[in-house]
Amino acid sequence: MTNPDGHELAPAPVPFRVNHSRPGAAFQLDELSKAIVEKLQQDGRRSYAGIGKAVGLSEAAVRQRVQRMVDAGVMQIVAVTDPMQLGFARQAMIGIRCTGDTTKLGEKLAAMDSVDYVVLTAGSFDIIVEVVCEDDDSLLELLNTQIRSLPGVISTETLVYLKLVKQQYNWGTR
Template sequence: MTNPGLGPVSFRVNQSRPGAAFQLDDLSKQIIEKLQQDGRRSYAGIGKAVGLSEAAVRQRVQRMVDAGVMQIVAVTDPMQLGFARQAMIGIRCTGDTTRVAEKLAAIESVDYVVLTAGSFDAICEVVCADDDDLLDLLNTQIRALPGVISTETLVYLKLVKQQYNWGTR
């Protein structure tokens, strides 16, 4: 879904707490799916679609947000906002990879960090104004972090698909 000036409006399930104890029933899953289709949909409209009152939907959404199960966000298109360079950076580390990931997450240009198994210990996504900004970020912030051995940068040429409507499965 697109909102002129903001880019796609979407919803993301918070994956920072795998195995969290929060249980989703079928109604909560339906609410999530409705929000994934349209993050601006009214609680009354969602309630009508799933068979609950507006207040019941509001309460369920608030509980899921408070529990960190989901967040409702406006997803912008960085290119439309003047950020000409996006990249995925694979990082090889020594020591405690969690500490490196926490340091990466604190960098303003980094919008996504995951710890991985395989060729890289961590992967992050960055949004930069231009190539000079990306080079500075790599040299002065990411490669300078204690524990970082090497990086491999995959520069985005064109965003072909990005969606957050994969449902609750």
């Protein structure tokens, strides 16, 4: 896809894939790749030619580096929305204590539309999920009929968000 100036745009958003092929192995970003990521974090629709000019590479070299990072599962290019602006007035983090296989339970939780984040943890909770709901009634329905009813769930603790103070995604280039 190209922009009105005829320059190639960054690829369309794709669902994020977690790369399990090499657990614990870090994908190394050199300074040029970090600079490309930073430019895309500022504006994910910025053209490859514009990024290339800013970081000192050709459009083709930028396209190749971006594709390599996307293919490796290191990065995705997405539109980040404000849930409140879209009618989702209730966000919460839910800590879940469970028995059995946490991986299988995590997969069931990840399949739920209202769940946008799932991590298997050590400590007080076995799994932590973040949810985005229309309102308190929707959150209660999600807790009672979907999450707490899953086999293996022992208990939940819900932390309701009152105000989002900071949310950034720029840690990838530190």
